[in-house]
Amino acid sequence: MIRYTLQCERSHGFDGWFRSSGDFDLQAEAGLLSCPLCGSVAIEKGLMAPAVRTAEKVAESTPVTAERAELPNSGDVALLGDKEQRLRAMIRALRDEVTKNAENVGPRFAEVARRMHEGEIEKGSVYGKASPEEIKSLAEDGIDFHPLPVLPDEGN
Structure with a gap:
């Protein structure tokens, strides 16, 4: 999954999660994205800083259980x-x-x-x-x- 910082035409900022950059483009072109504050469907990607995970942050993540490991592969x-x-x-x-x-x-x-x-x-x-x-x-x-x-x- 890719997290984008998004912005509507009224400069309201929010986050969105997508399987790929192509998924964002398709959803934006189809008018499927909307601002949670004003409802505008004119959405663009905002400026973003890359997320870098340190070894310490990785260790704090929730572990995958054996039950979850048995689920069928669903992609991302x-x-x-x-x-x-x-x-x-x-x-x-x-x-x-x-x-x-x-x-x-x-x-x-x-x-x-x-x-x-x-x-x-x-x-x-x-x-x-x-x-x-x-x-x-x-x-x-x-x-x-x-x-x-x-x-x-x-x-x-």
């Missing part, structure tokens, strides 16, 4: 320290909270979000699926939405 892998494991738990909790308390409108997300924005239906918490074109259109029209975080192991 990482060792997560305590800080990253806590972040992962918070992301999972956020997703669980949203899906527990919001209505899943499935592929109708863009339509429902637009109708709420225009006052045709009562505003509420919903989540669902949207195509890159729908995401770009919602953002261009100033409709406030946020990507629902997904952890890589949730698809396995």
Whole structure:
């Protein structure tokens, strides 16, 4: 995995993780990336300093257990320290909270979000699926939405 420092057109900075630089390019071109602060889909790579791990930092990483070593090879892998494991738990909790308390409108997300924005239906918490074109259109029209975080192991 590659971690990029990203920046939207309004200069909001945030991080993103990608399998390769090509994955970033494809997602950015398709409008699949959005700023967590303003929802802008005009995202670029920011300035970054290379990450250098020392032997001391490597020793502090969480060890791979025998149970994890038996998992099928899924490509890129990482060792997560305590800080990253806590972040992962918070992301999972956020997703669980949203899906527990919001209505899943499935592929109708863009339509429902637009109708709420225009006052045709009562505003509420919903989540669902949207195509890159729908995401770009919602953002261009100033409709406030946020990507629902997904952890890589949730698809396995």
